[in-house]
Amino acid sequence: MAPATTAVPPAPPGTPFAIRMREVTVRYPNGVVALDRISLDIEAGEMVSVVGLSGSGKSSLIRTINALVPVTSGELEVGGHRIDGARGRELRAVRGQIGMIFQGFNLAKRTTVLNNVLVGRLSHAPWWRTMLGAYTAADRRLAFEALDRVEILPKAYQRAADLSGGQAQRVAIARALTQEPRLVLADEPVASLDPPTAHAVMGDLRRINQDLGITVLTNLHLLDLARRYGTRLIGLRAGRIVYDGDAASADDAVFEEIYGRSIGAQDVLEK
Amino acid sequence: MTDLQIPAKPRGRWKPYAATLVIVAITAVTLSPQWGIAFGFDAISRNWQNGVGKILEMLSPDFSFFPRTVAPLLETLQMAVIATLVGSLLGLPLSMWAARPTNPNSVTRTLVRTALNIVRSVPDLLYAAVLVAMVGVGALPGILALVMFNLGTIVKLVSESIEANDTGLLEAGSAAGGTRAQINRALALPEVAPAFINQTLYVFELNVRASTVLGLVGAGGLGLLIDAVRTFYRYDQLSLIILEILILVLLLDKFSDVIRRRLV
């Protein structure tokens, strides 16, 4: 492997992660190039929205950052930790500090909300405790606090299967918060929620960013949400960054530029 | 409409036809006079008087025989309980090793799968016969034979159920930095628990029935007694044993129904 050209030392404990990508290419085994030589710097504590058409590479970008998808070539650093080529214990330690939120919630439906949220402690708690399910009082307290932060604490002992979509996504957010993350990645977190719930969940993500100072990167396909909840907007098309700038000032012309077509009612939440 | 770009047709569409052809061919061979199995219904008409006599005898079970059946009956039950316990406790981790979502490592997965396919392809009666020769007559070879049978069944069915489940939740565990074992414990386990409990109850029922047959080769339980009364042509006693097995299986069916409703 080439010597690491690390620009930043590992982020000190408790501080949010920055992301540094240099010429990152992701090619799937079937030959599809999802990310095409992307260079990108995200500062610690930023709230970034990523938009783009379906298939433009939004999910690939997010999943590359926590190495769920491997980098084919290029350099990727998260919080000063080299991600491309990282494996095993080292990779798990970094992932333990990156919360991830999925479009489909990805909860274990047959167990309790609390057990789902405690998954956020997997990489922090001693191995034997996680295997026995005997988490410390401190770990459980973190889980309860996270549930409280997204206002779903009363559901702690309910089965995850019995939650509504909005509640399930809040549990997923609580799971991410229980990691005490320094970066939160959200892949279309509100795509399967109704408009009021979507706003509530986006509000939760914004508070995570503003109150806790955590870096947040969110994939969205609805332009008004991207504009309203992000401070920075990144536009992807065919695996390349075609826009990178201030979110609030991005007008419809910018989105038409990103999408390569005119903007319609399907691209916004509020008609 | 101009220039409709129809994607290339994926290959492999002939597979259903090929499968149908193979099934038809196998059926034809099986029924053909040269290569097929030889059987005829005339054997029934030749021997029916014989059969009626036995059936009449069996219709009047010898209840005075009951005290002598109690101990073997309990032994059969004990064998089934122990074998189910051991088989399912070993089967659970093996099921996770044998399923792709819970074990992405194709080398160990193939290893476990192949080993268990071999285990499953040997009939339990054969295990019992071999084990009786190895460790002697009694309940132990019967239990070991049942454990092998249980492992094969549980691992096959539970690992298939893991593969049929949604795997997104396991990805959430990877994203949180969990090890494979942690993820399987925290996320895969609660999801497969119902399938696992169902299979365990099912093999328990099968074990009770099987352990009666295993005794025929000396592997403990009611089978030993069945063998003895059969040798002396005591069909009235045999029918009492069959009646007891029937009642036992019915009771167990109720019992597992109750557990299933509680747990699953």
Ligand SMILES: Nc1ncnc2c1ncn2[C@@H]1O[C@H](COP(=O)(O)OP(=O)(O)OP(=O)(O)O)[C@@H](O)[C@H]1O
């Ligand atoms: N696991 C995979 N294997 C092969 N190709 C993939 C895989 N995942 C995504 N792709 C391909 O990579 C490209 C980018 O996909 P990606 O999921 O990143 O897009 P997206 O912007 O998230 O789309 P959407 O809005 O529909 O979620 C697409 O062409 C897709 O077909």
Ligand SMILES: [Mg+2]
């Ligand atoms: Mg996507």
